[in-house]
Structure formats: C-alpha cells, structure tokens
Amino acid sequence: MASSRKVIELFYDVVSPYSWLGFEVMCRYRNVWNIDLKLRPAFLGGIMQGSGNKPPGLVPNKFLYMTTDLHRLAQYFQVPISPPADPFEAMFEKGSLSAMRFVVAVQEREVGGDKQVEQVSRELWMRIWSQDKDITQPASLSEAAMKAGLSASEVEELLKLSTSKEIKDKLKRSTQEALDHRAFGFPLAVCHVNGKAEVFFGSDRFELIAHYIGEKWMGPQPAAAKL
Numbered sequence: 001m002a003s004s005r006k007v008i009e010l011f012y013d014v015v016s017p018y019s020w021l022g023f024e025v026m027c028r029y030r031n032v033w034n035i036d037l038k039l040r041p042a043f044l045g046g047i048m049q050g051s052g053n054k055p056p057g058l059v060p061n062k063f064l065y066m067t068t069d070l071h072r073l074a075q076y077f078q079v080p081i082s083p084p085a086d087p088f089e090a091m092f093e094k095g096s097l098s099a100m101r102f103v104v105a106v107q108e109r110e111v112g113g114d115k116q117v118e119q120v121s122r123e124l125w126m127r128i129w130s131q132d133k134d135i136t137q138p139a140s141l142s143e144a145a146m147k148a149g150l151s152a153s154e155v156e157e158l159l160k161l162s163t164s165k166e167i168k169d170k171l172k173r174s175t176q177e178a179l180d181h182r183a184f185g186f187p188l189a190v191c192h193v194n195g196k197a198e199v200f201f202g203s204d205r206f207e208l209i210a211h212y213i214g215e216k217w218m219g220p221q222p223a224a225a226k227l
C-alpha cells in the first residue's frame with residue numbers, strides 16, 4: 001500500500017546559516033507533520049557555480065542586512081547563530097568542501113536512520129556559525145563527530161572514507177540533483193506530493209510548504225506551540 005506520508009528532501013550545506021535555520025525547523029517538524037524527511041547534504045559552492053549565482057554576502061549592503069537579519073532570526077528560531085569574526089574567511093576562503101564530504105561519509109555508513117547525519121551536521125554548524133571554530137581540518141571534523149556521539153574508531157574510518165572517490169562523487173551527485181531542481185542557493189526543500197516535486201528556497205517558506213503539503217504551520221517551535 002502506498003504511504004500517505006509526503007517526502008520532503010532538504011538540501012543543505014553547513015556553510016550556510018540560513019540552511020541551519022531550515023534544518024532545525026524541519027527536524028522539529030519531522031515528527032509533527034506526516035512527512036518523511038530526507039536529509040540531503042550537498043555543496044553550496046557547486047550550486048553557486050552550477051547556477052551562475054553569487055553568494056549574497058558579497059554585496060556589501062546585503063551582507064550588512066544579513067548580519068542583522070541572522071541576529072533577529074537566531075532569537076526567533078531559537079538557534080544559537082553567532083557569526084564568525086571573519087565570515088569571508090570562514091565562508092569563502094576556508095569553505096565547507098571537506099566538511100560536506102565528511103557528512104556524506106557519515107550518511108553512507110549510517111544504517112537504520114539519519115540520527116548521526118543530523119547530529120554531526122548540527123555540531124558542524126555549531127562550530128562555524130556559533131563558536132567561530134574551524135570545520136576544514138580532520139581534527140575539527142573528528143571533534144564534531146565525537147561530540148555527536150561517534151567513537152574514535154568510527155571517526156577514523158569516516159575521515160578516510162570522506163576523501164574517497166566514492167564519497168566525492170556522491171556529494172557531486174547530490175549537488176547536481178539540487179541543480180536539476182533548479183537550485184541557486186540553500187536551503188532547498190523539495191516536497192514530493194502526488195508524484196510532483198515542488199521546490200522551495202529559503203528558511204522563510206515554511207508557511208507555504210505547510211499549505212502545499214496540507215499540514216499546519218505552528219511557528220518555528222512546534223513543541224512549544226502545542227503546549
């Protein structure tokens with residue numbers, strides 16, 4: 001029998017603070033809405049290149065606006081975003097390629113769910129977008145994964161796997177899939193309803209997503225709203 005649950009794929013990259021907001025909201029709603037949430041770690045740098053877009057932070061006024069916007073959103077969404085001291089270095093010089101390959105490796109090895117992918121992604125966001133810490137070095141990835149509950153031997157294996165061709169290709173494929181959905185930025189939610197994929201960009205489209213999938217939007221903290 002076909003499931004009545006709607007599938008939502010969430011494409012994200014931990015370099016993107018707006019993805020963090022979208023990610024936390026979707027994780028909060030995954031047990032509230034009748035949905036199957038599929039986490040889709042991908043590479044925002046590849047999306048920018050493949051779509052011919054430019055990061056919005058490169059336009060000075062947008063950068064200033066986003067700094068204020070993220071401060072307000074952090075409080076509204078209750079996600080501890082605090083921009084790194086040098087966002088340009090963190091986002092554009094250091095970037096997230098090794099981190100996203102690592103997340104894909106975690107996903108490749110995880111069986112029976114995506115708790116580890118969820119927790120490792122969150123720990124990486126905590127590092128770059130809350131604690132102003134590195135996410136490019138093996139030691140940084142290792143620290144994030146251990147905080148997420150993985151063992152030292154698991155982390156060692158995942159670090160090795162994350163530099164393999166298999167994982168590099170998998171990240172490329174996921175990024176290409178997002179581009180095939182006409183992505184130009186993240187977060188990107190692809191909602192599959194009645195055999196059709198509807199695409200939503202941004203962490204500010206949840207009301208519309210709820211309407212589209214026939215669920216109720218109760219704000220960014222559904223657990224608190226239900227009390």
Ligand SMILES: N[C@@H](CCC(=O)N[C@@H](CS)C(=O)NCC(=O)O)C(=O)O
Pocket residue numbers: 015016017018019053054055056184185186187201202203204
């Ligand atoms: N309005 C969206 C903005 C999301 C956003 O700016 N995402 C960045 C990455 S952090 C991006 O990919 N932007 C591409 C663009 O704005 O063209 C939201 O509130 O979530």
